[in-house]
Amino acid sequence: MSIIPVEARRVAVDGVDGVGKTTFARRLVADLNAAGRPAVHISADGFHHPRAIRHRRGRHSPEGFWLDSYDYPALITNVLEPFAPGGSGGYRPAVHDVDTDELLDLPWHQAPAGATVVVDGLFLHRDELAGHWDFTIFLAAPFEVTVPRMAARDGSHPDPEHPSQARYVQGQKLYFAECRPWERASLVIDYGVLPPMPA
Template identity: 50%
Template sequence: METKPAEPMRRDAGISWLVSRIRPRAGRTLVGIDGVDGAGKTTFADDLAAELADSGLTVIRISLDDFLNPAEVRHAKGRTSPEGFLADSYDYQRFTDDVLEPLGSDGCGRYRAKSYDGLTETPVSPPWQVAPDAAVVVVDGLFLHRDRLRNARGRKVWDLSVWLDVPFEESVRRLAQRDGSPSDVDDPRIRRYVEGQRRYIERYRPAERADLVIDNT
């Protein structure tokens, strides 16, 4: 197996690195794009997917944000709980059943791309889709390197995974511009999210688990 790059890459070089390693692969390939809120996960995943499609590959785009738990589960530990944000935000069982298992290299290919609408806070059951035997599945989301997303042998489920490295001060600034949220990383109104993600980084060390680290500041 090729050695992981020793230093973080810039985003364009990182996308080229990923494309060069994905194209020769046979069957389906699961690619996870991880990072804190505001790190640029969706944009990076979309750009990678476009590059892969331009090279002639079939690409399936999935977002973990479409597999939220219902609000009563997400806030079961309290609406300000950082541990609740880390532990209870996502329905990993449904994500595994509908995405990871069917779209893995040995999966049947019959998948669903969404289980929950966060805007309306309602469960959804879109029609099943069937992926071709050769496809690249690009998933963006928080907490993609946590232990819940490891196989029975303790290895991460991703064939390739990325950690987008962005300081909290910058990611919070971006979120403030995008969503109107507080711009101060120490603001108590966003403590649940910032502290929950800090715990994730300290507990699971995603930069070490990822195959590639991107400086996306």
């Protein structure tokens, strides 16, 4: 995709749960590779903290969702630093399996020379990560759109006001209040209506 500068090797695709980050990131990587620009896709979901840390403020805590979900030092060490200028290009795609709560010790992969890494995930415009991106994208859509999308995918409740959604919706609102990611992003895309899937 021409939206990504040639010199950008570390690209973030940010947005709330259900907005379509993973699909967008995969398309972006496919387009970059098709254009002769080697690219690797990483999901920040492979860098969750173990459940004991994620839930230490309470299983339903919005603050816990916002503050404790991800192991940012691990994401930096295993992905973002290797793709930085002068980095080795050796990376690991995950350190944790969120479904089994298992810590992973995966082998290191070697990216092609000059490859771009595209990372999709929540909260990617946090202060801890701000200096580690070359280009960032924020996919914008209201919770009234994204929560039903997530429900269709995961079987969760489709109403953003439902108590079962409070941890996630309110946690992401805390992120908005502190970081205003649409102001930090290199590019904001209105993703309230998903583009058609390619044939």
